Amino acid sequence: MKFDLVVVGTGPAGLGVAFAYREARPADSVLLIDRSSLSTGGLCNDCKMNFTYPIGFPLEYWEAPEAERLLVCVREKLQPRILSRNNLGIYATRAQKLGASLLEVQQSHLGTDGGIALARDMKEQLERSGAAFSLGEKALDVREPDQVLVTDRREIRFEKLVIAPGRKGFAFLQKLMDSLGVPYVDNVVDIGLRLETREANYPIVRDYYDPKFHFPQKVRTFCTNSGRAFVVKEKYEAADGGAYFSVNGHAFSQRGQSNGLVNFALLKTVRFTEPLASGQEFARMLGQQAMLMGGGQPLMQRVGDFRLGKRSKKETFNEDLYDFSATLSGCTPGDIALAMPSKILRAIWRSMKLLDTIIPGVLHPSTIMYYPEIKLYGNRPRFIDGSFQARPGIWMVGDGAGTSRGITAAWASGIRAVEGMLGRR
Numbered sequence: 213m214k215f216d217l218v219v220v221g222t223g224p225a226g227l228g229v230a231f232a233y234r235e236a237r238p239a240d241s242v243l244l245i246d247r248s249s250l251s252t253g254g255l256c257n258d259c260k261m262n263f264t265y266p267i268g269f270p271l272e273y274w275e276a277p278e279a280e281r282l283l284v285c286v287r288e289k290l291q292p293r294i295l296s297r298n299n300l301g302i303y304a305t306r307a308q309k310l311g312a313s314l315l316e317v318q319q320s321h322l323g324t325d326g327g328i329a330l331a332r333d334m335k336e337q338l339e340r341s342g343a344a345f346s347l348g349e350k351a352l353d354v355r356e357p358d359q360v361l362v363t364d365r366r367e368i369r370f371e372k373l374v375i376a377p378g379r380k381g382f383a384f385l386q387k388l389m390d391s392l393g394v395p396y397v398d399n400v401v402d403i404g405l406r407l408e409t410r411e412a413n414y415p416i417v418r419d420y421y422d423p424k425f426h427f428p429q430k431v432r433t434f435c436t437n438s439g440r441a442f443v444v445k446e447k448y449e450a451a452d453g454g455a456y457f458s459v460n461g462h463a464f465s466q467r468g469q470s471n472g473l474v475n476f477a478l479l480k481t482v483r484f485t486e487p488l489a490s491g492q493e494f495a496r497m498l499g500q501q502a503m504l505m506g507g508g509q510p511l512m513q514r515v516g517d518f519r520l521g522k523r524s525k526k527e528t529f530n531e532d533l534y535d536f537s538a539t540l541s542g543c544t545p546g547d548i549a550l551a552m553p554s555k556i557l558r559a560i561w562r563s564m565k566l567l568d569t570i571i572p573g574v575l576h577p578s579t580i581m582y583y584p585e586i587k588l589y590g591n592r593p594r595f596i597d598g599s600f601q602a603r604p605g606i607w608m609v610g611d612g613a614g615t616s617r618g619i620t621a622a623w624a625s626g627i628r629a630v631e632g633m634l635g636r637r
């Protein structure tokens with residue numbers, strides 16, 4: 213069995229590759245495989261899409277002209293309904309006075325249900341155009357000299373191969389880089405926490421769905437969800453085969469009834485240099501440490517307790533003052549200050565206070581802090597050209613390979629790879 217193009221991963225990076233390639237070479241055979249039943253990343257989790265550079269575009273690889281050119285193509289395909297942003301002047305002015313900034317980003321929001329529908333529609337469009345999908349099939353290895361992809365079901369011969377396994381595919385990508393002899397560099401990590409509060413305490417979301425504040429010391433707000441919004445936990449593998457949870461958030465589309473809550477992350481970007489070999493290992497260990505403290509669950513703490521320097525307890529989440537329940541109920545009430553490295557905590561707490569000055573109320577005693585929220589970006593391959601080619605005939609794109617940090621940039625990465633394979637760059 214041989215295909216002109218095989219794509220591992222049906223997230224936005226893989227879909228971007230498949231659409232761009234089919235449009236350019238309709239007669240060629242294309243196969244997309246995914247170990248899951250459908251694209252598993254943000255496309256199917258809240259699906260807010262950002263159409264303003266540099267959101268989602270790692271600056272090591274992207275400059276504005278190229279990102280903006282490709283964002284036009286991404287827009288054409290995804291047909292986003294850009295949300296309006298209103299009444300932001302006062303927040304932007306306050307932020308500026310405090311040494312922070314509010315980025316104005318063109319966004320759309322489909323919600324988890326809307327994103328799943330979009331992913332299904334994209335798959336059907338590709339199938340109608342003649343591309344083949346194989347879901348529930350896991351890529352295991354590549355035999356480069358034979359141009360063969362080995363999966364848990366079979367061996368597939370390819371002319372060109374794109375590996376786009378996303379964040380959940382780090383281990384696979386790392387193994388592949390080692391076996392193919394692709395050199396790589398360690399990436400940054402984002403470490404922080406997620407806040408959950410009443411929408412009334414963070415009313416900016418009525419005017420701007422996912423407000424992007426940047427604070428000093430490389431702290432930023434990230435992934436805001438409101439309407440029918442929930443905090444969730446995701447399981448990740450640690451190097452020793454153990455596991456840890458990172459919290460995250462999502463919301464459903466605006467069709468259902470709102471639960472009146474908002475959640476968003478505050479993340480600090482950390483770049484490790486020598487002598488530490490792997491920032492990712494460091495972050496994973498923090499995740500495991502939090503698991504240890506939380507008895508196998510993430511930690512949660514009310515801001516009121518945190519301010520007083522005391523841990524939260526189960527009772528904390530029942531008292532009258534605390535007038536809403538945690539949407540991620542399985543977390544363990546505890547003391548985040550014991551679990552988070554102090555330099556990171558200081559930077560984040562300072563940012564929280566700045567945010568509370570910009571939007572008074574967000575640090576209401578009832579506001580819940582969840583820890584940890586960890587974003588890993590995988591080791592970055594050293595590419596042999598600007599189209600993310602890692603070995604001749606093999607491209608590595610998307611969040612897994614560090615060429616993106618969001619849906620639209622992942623899709624743009626896929627188009628860029630195809631432009632390279634067609635000699636159009």
Ligand SMILES: Cc1cc2nc3c(=O)[nH]c(=O)nc-3n(C[C@H](O)[C@H](O)[C@H](O)COP(=O)(O)OP(=O)(O)OC[C@H]3O[C@@H](n4cnc5c(N)ncnc54)[C@H](O)[C@@H]3O)c2cc1C
Nearest residue numbers: 221223224225247252253254260351378381610611618619
């Ligand atoms: C819960 C969550 C919510 C998010 N919300 C947003 C958001 O609202 N907006 C936004 O811009 N970004 C969001 N993101 C980030 C976003 O998902 C990523 O930036 C984007 O999906 C990256 O695209 P990708 O194609 O590189 O990877 P992914 O979308 O992760 O897709 C990779 C695919 O590869 C498959 N795969 C992995 N390993 C293998 C293997 N060995 N064999 C076969 N298949 C494999 C996976 O099953 C997966 O479907 C979110 C991420 C998560 C986890």
